[in-house]
Amino acid sequence: MQRYSLPAIVLHWLIALLIIGTFTLGLVMTDIPGLTPTKLRYFSWHKWAGVTVLALATCRLLWRLRSTPPAYPGTMPAWQSRAAHALHGLLYLLMFAVPLSGYFYSLAAGVPVVYFGLFPLPTLIDADPALKPILGALHYWLNMGLAALVALHVLAAFKHLLIDRDGIMHRMLPFSTK
Amino acid sequence: MKPLRALALASLFASAFATPFAGAAALKTDPAKSSVAAVFKQMNVPVEAKFKSFTAAIDYDAAHPEAAKASVDIQTASMDLGDPEYNREVSKKEWFNTAQFPKASFVSTSIKPAGAGKLNVAGKLTIKGKTADVTFPLTVKAEAGKQVFEGQLPIKRLAFNIGEGEWKDTSMVADEVVIKFRVTAGTN
Numbered sequence: 001m002q003r004y005s006l007p008a009i010v011l012h013w014l015i016a017l018l019i020i021g022t023f024t025l026g027l028v029m030t031d032i033p034g035l036t037p038t039k040l041r042y043f044s045w046h047k048w049a050g051v052t053v054l055a056l057a058t059c060r061l062l063w064r065l066r067s068t069p070p071a072y073p074g075t076m077p078a079w080q081s082r083a084a085h086a087l088h089g090l091l092y093l094l095m096f097a098v099p100l101s102g103y104f105y106s107l108a109a110g111v112p113v114v115y116f117g118l119f120p121l122p123t124l125i126d127a128d129p130a131l132k133p134i135l136g137a138l139h140y141w142l143n144m145g146l147a148a149l150v151a152l153h154v155l156a157a158f159k160h161l162l163i164d165r166d167g168i169m170h171r172m173l174p175f176s177t178k
Numbered sequence: 179m180k181p182l183r184a185l186a187l188a189s190l191f192a193s194a195f196a197t198p199f200a201g202a203a204a205l206k207t208d209p210a211k212s213s214v215a216a217v218f219k220q221m222n223v224p225v226e227a228k229f230k231s232f233t234a235a236i237d238y239d240a241a242h243p244e245a246a247k248a249s250v251d252i253q254t255a256s257m258d259l260g261d262p263e264y265n266r267e268v269s270k271k272e273w274f275n276t277a278q279f280p281k282a283s284f285v286s287t288s289i290k291p292a293g294a295g296k297l298n299v300a301g302k303l304t305i306k307g308k309t310a311d312v313t314f315p316l317t318v319k320a321e322a323g324k325q326v327f328e329g330q331l332p333i334k335r336l337a338f339n340i341g342e343g344e345w346k347d348t349s350m351v352a353d354e355v356v357i358k359f360r361v362t363a364g365t366n
Contacts, residue, residue: 035267037350044221110226110260117222127226129260 001167002070011060013174015053015095019150022049023143047106047113050099051121057095064092073166087153094146101142105135203239203365208324211362214252218335219352226358231256234361238318238325243297246289248327250359252282254305272342279306287311295319299329305338324364331357 004012029042072081103121106113110127114120125131160168215228231253238246255269255276269276286301297316302309316329335341335355336348345351 035264037344037347040220040350044223111220111223114221114223127260132260 001073001171003171004069005063005067007063008060008067008069009172009174011056011063012172015056015060018049018053018056019095019146022046022053023147025049026143044117047102048116050102051113051115053095054099054103057092057099060095061092070171072168075166076168084156087149087156090149091146091153094142094149098139098142098146101135101139105132105139108132108135203237205236205238205325205363205365207234207236207361207363211324211326212360214250214357214359216257216355216357218355221350225259227257227259229253229256230258234363236325236327236361236363238327238363240318240320240325243289243291243318246286246297248284248286248289248299248301250284250361254280254282272345273340275306282306284312289316303331303333305333306340308338310337321362323366324362327359327361327363329359331359333357 003009025042025046029039029046032039032042072084103113104125107123107125108128108131112120112123157169157172160166161170212232212234213228214232215226217224217226219225229252232250234248234250236246236248238248254274257265257268257274259265259268268274274282282303282305284301284303286299288300290298292298292315295317297318298313299316300311300313303312304310310333312331312333314329314331316327318325318327320326333355334353335351336346336353340355341351
């Protein structure tokens with residue numbers, strides 16, 4: 001079966017690892033009570049990682065627009081391929097919506113993002129105490145939505161690997177199995 | 179040389195004996211148009227925290243700027259970082275220790291005119307029980323019948339023990355903090 005192109009595979013796994021790491025760090029850092037240097041360090045790292053996801057997602061979307069992924073096998077029911085397309089579309093949407101909501105949440109809190117502590121990123125909105133909790137909740141729930149969709153995505157991939165055995169998961173694995 | 183010295187002496191006397199009735203005038207501050215904030219860098223990210231509660235007493239007469247006097251009292255517990263949890267944290271012992279040092283204050287010792295709309299201010303700044311001599315430029319302009327005093331005073335937070343223990347790490351929170359203020363005051 002035809003595999004995804006190399007840039008698509010590299011971007012998929014890079015973004016997957018970063019999303020898992022950034023998501024976990026987000027849960028850990030918001031669980032630290034009070035104010036500690038570790039907490040502030042984690043917040044900065046979380047933001048840098050989120051901005052990296054946003055940049056890589058942009059590359060990935062551009063690549064996806066110019067390189068058509070391999071078609072699904074004819075054995076796959078139509079509803080499944082529709083569901084897969086819908087899920088992938090939502091994952092793309094959240095790859096942008098999650099980091100952007102976090103970025104604006106930080107700006108609304110009056111804390112601009114300085115990428116790697118070196119490059120100040122644009123302050124697109126002023127500090128806004130009224131908007132801050134709204135963006136905070138939005139960032140949280142978009143993340144929970146992303147977590148649920150990623151879980152579904154992983155379950156579907158393993159269903160194809162272990163139950164259907166149709167080679168669909170192999171198309172995205174970092175190494176060729178044949 | 180001599181006339182200059184005489185002038186300097188005269189202004190010294192003027193400031194020493196200045197009262198609201200001679201030379202300077204006590205102004206009433208307008209809290210709605212006044213602000214004091216601390217700007218610092220946290221992992222290179224500029225963050226501004228306002229002090230929501232402070233009082234400023236300014237004696238100033240544009241005709242006799244050298245007779246001016248200023249003092250500012252800031253309620254350290256009123257620092258607002260935009261998050262109630264963080265506000266509670268910075269009132270603790272390692273930061274402002276607001277229980278023991280509820281006020282930070284500035285009292286001018288000399289105010290000298292330095293060109294149109296500019297003054298050089300020297301005075302004593304006390305934060306967390308530590309007093310330091312500071313000097314900073316101040317601009318003054320008339321706005322809607324009132325005087326607006328604006329300035330920035332860079333300080334080193336560690337000189338005042340702001341951020342003790344693990345917070346002494348200046349790679350986390352920079353030592354330099356700029357106190358930015360704008361005080362609007364008028365005779366009415």
